Amino acid sequence: MGSWYWWMLLGMAVVTYLPRAIPLTFLEGRELPPAISGVLRNIPFAVLGALIFPAILYAQPEDLLFGVIGFASAALIAWLGGGVMGTVLGTIVILAVYSLLAG
Amino acid sequence: MQKEGLAAGLKAGLTIAIGYFPVALTFGLLAKTTGLTLAETLAMSIFVFAGAAQYISLSLITAKVDPVLIVLNTFIVNIRHFLMTASLNEKMQPDARWKKAVYAFGITDETFSVISTSGAGRVRTSYAAGVIVLSYASWVLFSGIGHVIGANLPLFLQAAMSIALYAMFVALLVPSLKGNRKIVLLALTAAALNGFFFWTELLSTGWAIMVSTVVSAVAVEVLYARRGNVLRRAVERKEGA
Numbered sequence: 001m002g003s004w005y006w007w008m009l010l011g012m013a014v015v016t017y018l019p020r021a022i023p024l025t026f027l028e029g030r031e032l033p034p035a036i037s038g039v040l041r042n043i044p045f046a047v048l049g050a051l052i053f054p055a056i057l058y059a060q061p062e063d064l065l066f067g068v069i070g071f072a073s074a075a076l077i078a079w080l081g082g083g084v085m086g087t088v089l090g091t092i093v094i095l096a097v098y099s100l101l102a103g
Numbered sequence: 104m105q106k107e108g109l110a111a112g113l114k115a116g117l118t119i120a121i122g123y124f125p126v127a128l129t130f131g132l133l134a135k136t137t138g139l140t141l142a143e144t145l146a147m148s149i150f151v152f153a154g155a156a157q158y159i160s161l162s163l164i165t166a167k168v169d170p171v172l173i174v175l176n177t178f179i180v181n182i183r184h185f186l187m188t189a190s191l192n193e194k195m196q197p198d199a200r201w202k203k204a205v206y207a208f209g210i211t212d213e214t215f216s217v218i219s220t221s222g223a224g225r226v227r228t229s230y231a232a233g234v235i236v237l238s239y240a241s242w243v244l245f246s247g248i249g250h251v252i253g254a255n256l257p258l259f260l261q262a263a264m265s266i267a268l269y270a271m272f273v274a275l276l277v278p279s280l281k282g283n284r285k286i287v288l289l290a291l292t293a294a295a296l297n298g299f300f301f302w303t304e305l306l307s308t309g310w311a312i313m314v315s316t317v318v319s320a321v322a323v324e325v326l327y328a329r330r331g332n333v334l335r336r337a338v339e340r341k342e343g344a
Binding site: 001004005006007008009010011012013015016017019020021022023024025027028029032035037038039040041042043044045046047048049050051052053054055056059060066067070071073074075077078079081082083084085086087088089091092093095096098099100 | 115117118121122138139140143146147150151152153156160164170171173174175177178181182183184185186187188189190191192193194195197198200203204206207208210212215216217219220258259260262263264265266267269270271272273274275276277278279281285286289290291292293294296297298301302308311312315316317319320321323324328
């Protein structure tokens, strides 16, 4: 690349780090109003919903069925108590078999 | 009550490490085809540590976009972490500011999801450190390996592994859904909104996730606060009667 690449990297590192660090350091030891902390406690579950859907359907952009099978397998294994690692590995195995058969 | 520490954190981080493996490998390969040296590729994974932003920067570099705009785009894509770390701050044990400034660097969609759903009560700093260390190591190491040897896995396995991070998100969410209507509502509302933004192409992915999350978290909180008020008034009427 060139020296511009390293300047760009510095910029990328700074603008990625600041949104991560500011809330954790500035809010330390501060008591937020109950309404705000209620909303903040909701965020992990809301963000998981948005991270999963609809992106999981397009895990293989050209094969929608791949995403649907992956989604259904992961949900089923997790529901049956497979745990995080069991769900991840189980879903990979199911889709590996599917990809072998379909590919 | 002492919650889980470093060992449990490392164990939870292993799932992310496995999920990052194919994504980082592909990043390394793409970086090489974009023309980045091994040092430039590793440096990006070491100093930025943000999957989506790194991928996007490669395509922008290829398109010869002004580096200033690439930095700006990185900011827009990653601003959602602001929301996550504000939420995480409510969940983490109080600790020295410098320690929080250090582990803040390691907060990604994945490490945030794992740390913030790790059961009731405050999360120990050592647990977060464990989750982050393995995730980061996997991301940096496999970016480098991807650059050096390419994505050399059999194709069917590469395809299958592309589901790993999503499967992890599902596995983190599903157990919390059981018997908790509020969590079901939170996840469904955010997913529906995000789907709407995706299919109408109203917002880019980073913004869509952030707006869907905020709207869902606020709306559900308002709904439950109202319901709480209605219930309280009903109880008061009963007591008054």
